[in-house]
Amino acid sequence: MSPVSGxxxxxxxxxxxxxxxxxxxxxxxxxxxxELGSCRPEHGxxxxxxxxxxxxxxxxxxxxxxxxxxxRTDGAPDFPAWPRWHDLTHQAVPRSALKRAxxxxxxxxxxxxxxxxxxxxxxxxAHYHDMAAADxxxxxxxxxxxxxxxxxGGPGRGWYRIVYTPEQARRTIGEGKLAVMLSIEVDGLxxxxxxPHSTAGELEAQVDRYHAMGVRHVFPIHLKNxxxxxxxxxxxxxxxxxxxxxxxxxxPLSLPVYRMTTVARTADGxxxxxxxxxADGLTPLGETLIRLLMERGMVIEVDHMGARSxxxxxxxxxxxxxxxxxxxxxxxxxxxxxERSEFLLTDAEVTAIGRxxxxxxxxxxQLSVAAPGGLRGTAATFLxxxxxxxxxxxxxxxxxxxxxxxxxxxxxxxxxxxxxxxPFTSPVTGAALDRGRLGSREFDINADGVAHVGMLPDFVSLxxxxxxxxxxxxxxxxxxxxxxxxxxxxxxxx
Ligand SMILES: [Zn+2]
Ligand SMILES: [Zn+2]
Numbered sequence: 436m437s438p439v440s441g442x443x444x445x446x447x448x449x450x451x452x453x454x455x456x457x458x459x460x461x462x463x464x465x466x467x468x469x470e471l472g473s474c475r476p477e478h479g480x481x482x483x484x485x486x487x488x489x490x491x492x493x494x495x496x497x498x499x500x501x502x503x504x505x506x507r508t509d510g511a512p513d514f515p516a517w518p519r520w521h522d523l524t525h526q527a528v529p530r531s532a533l534k535r536a537x538x539x540x541x542x543x544x545x546x547x548x549x550x551x552x553x554x555x556x557x558x559x560x561a562h563y564h565d566m567a568a569a570d571x572x573x574x575x576x577x578x579x580x581x582x583x584x585x586x587x588g589g590p591g592r593g594w595y596r597i598v599y600t601p602e603q604a605r606r607t608i609g610e611g612k613l614a615v616m617l618s619i620e621v622d623g624l625x626x627x628x629x630x631p632h633s634t635a636g637e638l639e640a641q642v643d644r645y646h647a648m649g650v651r652h653v654f655p656i657h658l659k660n661x662x663x664x665x666x667x668x669x670x671x672x673x674x675x676x677x678x679x680x681x682x683x684x685x686x687p688l689s690l691p692v693y694r695m696t697t698v699a700r701t702a703d704g705x706x707x708x709x710x711x712x713x714a715d716g717l718t719p720l721g722e723t724l725i726r727l728l729m730e731r732g733m734v735i736e737v738d739h740m741g742a743r744s745x746x747x748x749x750x751x752x753x754x755x756x757x758x759x760x761x762x763x764x765x766x767x768x769x770x771x772x773x774e775r776s777e778f779l780l781t782d783a784e785v786t787a788i789g790r791x792x793x794x795x796x797x798x799x800x801q802l803s804v805a806a807p808g809g810l811r812g813t814a815a816t817f818l819x820x821x822x823x824x825x826x827x828x829x830x831x832x833x834x835x836x837x838x839x840x841x842x843x844x845x846x847x848x849x850x851x852x853x854x855x856x857x858p859f860t861s862p863v864t865g866a867a868l869d870r871g872r873l874g875s876r877e878f879d880i881n882a883d884g885v886a887h888v889g890m891l892p893d894f895v896s897l898x899x900x901x902x903x904x905x906x907x908x909x910x911x912x913x914x915x916x917x918x919x920x921x922x923x924x925x926x927x928x929x
Contacts, residue, residue, distance in 0.1 A: 439909065440608050440916035441542030441863045442895060445762035445796040446836030447888070449528045449579075453571035454550045456560010459487050460840055462510065462526030464533075465579050468874040471510045474517070474525060481505035487554055488524030491842055512874035520845040520884035527839045530579075532889030533613075535871050537594055539892020540863025542608045542915035543834070545652055545762055547620035548572035549841060553692065565621035566628075573617055573648055580615075599649055601923040608915050611864070616922075618652035618736070619645065622659045624724075631662045635723045642727045651922075652734040652760075655724055656744055659693040663724050665715030665741035668697055668708065669778035675711055683709030700742070700777075704767055707776035713741030717748065725751050732926035735759045737788070742777040749787050757928045758793035758921045761785075763836030763843075765798055766823055771805035779803060782827055789828035792924040794917070796834040797821055799885065799894070800844050813849045813884075814897050821898075825907060832917020833910040837888070845885035846894065854881040855897045862899065862912055868892055 452460045461474035478485035482505035492502035507516035510525075517525035533541075548569040555563020562568060576597060583593030598604040598614045607614040623629075625641040645653075655663045658672070668675070671689050675697040678684035684697055686708060701710035717725070725748055728735050735752065737745045738761050752759050767779040780788075785795050797820040804816040817835070824833050837845065857879070858869040870877045871889045878886050880893040899908060910917065 439863055439912040441540045441913075442891070442911050443543035443545075443796070443834035443914040443918045444541060444837050444839075444888075444891065445545045445760065445794070445834045445918065446798070446838050446841070447528060447544050447546055448549045448838070448840035449533070449544070449546050450572040450575040451549055451840035452526065453562075453575055454548075454555075454568050455487070456555030456558050456563035456568075458558040458560040459554060460524055460526065462529070464526060464528050464575070465530055465582060466526070468529065468531050469511050471514075471526060471529060471873075473508045473510050475508040478506075478508060478524070480508070482508050485524050487558065488522070491523050492521060512876075514873050514876040518873075518887040520847050520886055523842050523844065527845075527886075528888045529873060532871065532873060532887045534594065535868075535889035536891045537613045538864065538866055539861045539868055540895065540912070541613060541891055542611075542863075543604065543614045543616070543918055545616045545618050546572075546576055547618035547652070547654065550621040551658060552622065564626060565623045566626035569619050569621055573650070576615065576617060577649075597649060599651065601919050601926055604919045604922065605916070608919065614915070614919075616652050616734070617649045618654070619650055620654040620657055620736075620739075622657045623661055624653070624655060624663065629662055629720075631718065631720060633662065633720060638720065638723055639727055642724070642731065646731055646733065650733070652736065653728055654736045654739060655721060655728075655748075656740045658739065660695050660713070660715060662718065663721030664717040664744035664747070665695060665713035666693065666744075667739055667741050667776060667778040668695065668711055668713055669776040675708075678711070684711040695741075703742070704781060705742070705775050705777055706773055710775075712777040713743060715741065716743035716746065722747070722751060729755060729757050729925075730929055732922075732929040734922055734925055737761050738763055739778065745784065749784065749791075753787060753791055755928055756791060758791050758924045759788055760794045760796070760921065761788060762794075762796050763798040763838050764795050764824075765801060765803045766820055769801075769805065769820060769823055770803040774803045774805075785824060785827045789831050792921055794832060794834065794921045795824050795828065796836045796914075797824055798843065799835050799837045800846050810849065812844065812847055814846050814894065814901060815849065815852070817846060818898055818901055818903060821903075821911070822907070825910060831910065832914040832920070834914035834918055835911065837885075837891070839888055848880070848882055848884040850881075853900050855893060855900055859893070859896045861892050862896065862905075862908070
């Protein structure tokens, strides 16, 4: 294969340890393997206090009802219970594993500082406010960079580089290092400082403040309706304000946490909860935010938006020829019955994003892709989504978004399928990689699935074993530079 720049992970919560009040995710991303000890101090004996983790394993279909009984807490040196593909609350981006991913061809990472205040309150954490949590994660990324630099002999020498311009990203990728873009993904961007009645000037001051802190990628909207617009009705925490309890829009097990006015849009292909979608698009302040981000060449993320908000963003950015990104996307045209929510991109949206020079990165664990029972969320379902994006956008780069440390779960192993033989050769670096290790535990993708970030090279090579041709793999293997090109277009169009 002719040289490729490496692959990109466009959604990785490396520092989510500092999100949700700091009491949900166990284990520091900066720790050496030996320092990743038992989670008992936070998760309690048998992990019984890890309610978010134990509960979400059921809600997100990564585990069974027995998850509620807790989990083994031991960590280093033999990591008997975590990290695992189905685990959501233990560090999945440990430092040594991230380095292995870089050795195997990972060259660009988008690191959204993430938060959800509800989870922070439920776990009685400190600093659970959205922007306090974001600030901690942005700072942690800079400290991590400084630590890796110090190990490598001084400032600028390490393999982990936060990049502030597309030129820096290009140079970093060319040097075989990891280019890291800082991002924010919280429910209330800029926190209580900005409300529906804030002025454009007040908003601009906040955008400038975070731009100065290094943020180059932004989620205007996350899990709830905010000052900027309407979120996607897409999880059991979403609730239709104008439909009755126990209705099509509010079925049993949905909870009135994040409320919104909805309309049924079955004619547009949606069928999740009776096809209900958020009635609200962007607010005037949301339109101002999009304009401010465009003026600064910042990358705008359209995932998590309601369909109307996304349509508004595509209209505003489309008119300016400005690219946008869907960094952990799922696709409506592939989803099973009852799964077609407005979080998922329609083919028309994918095409529009491509026309504007943007990027659609399928989420690594494609849970909405229809497949019999246990076969959901495997390498095969990722490949189905990847191929669909390739059909729709034959000339675009196609990275993936892992959502590691982000309550997503990773692709599971699928015994009986074509195995990856170890050692394998990275199609990016040519390096021979044997089974990766954390402490004394060996990880094998055939048995473990994607247990942590260090297994991304194994995952990419497994896709090649699954019949992904070199030509078809190229948009992924070269997605690091491809993503930078989209960023360059944003900077040029500003
Ligand atoms: Zn635990
Ligand atoms: Zn996320």
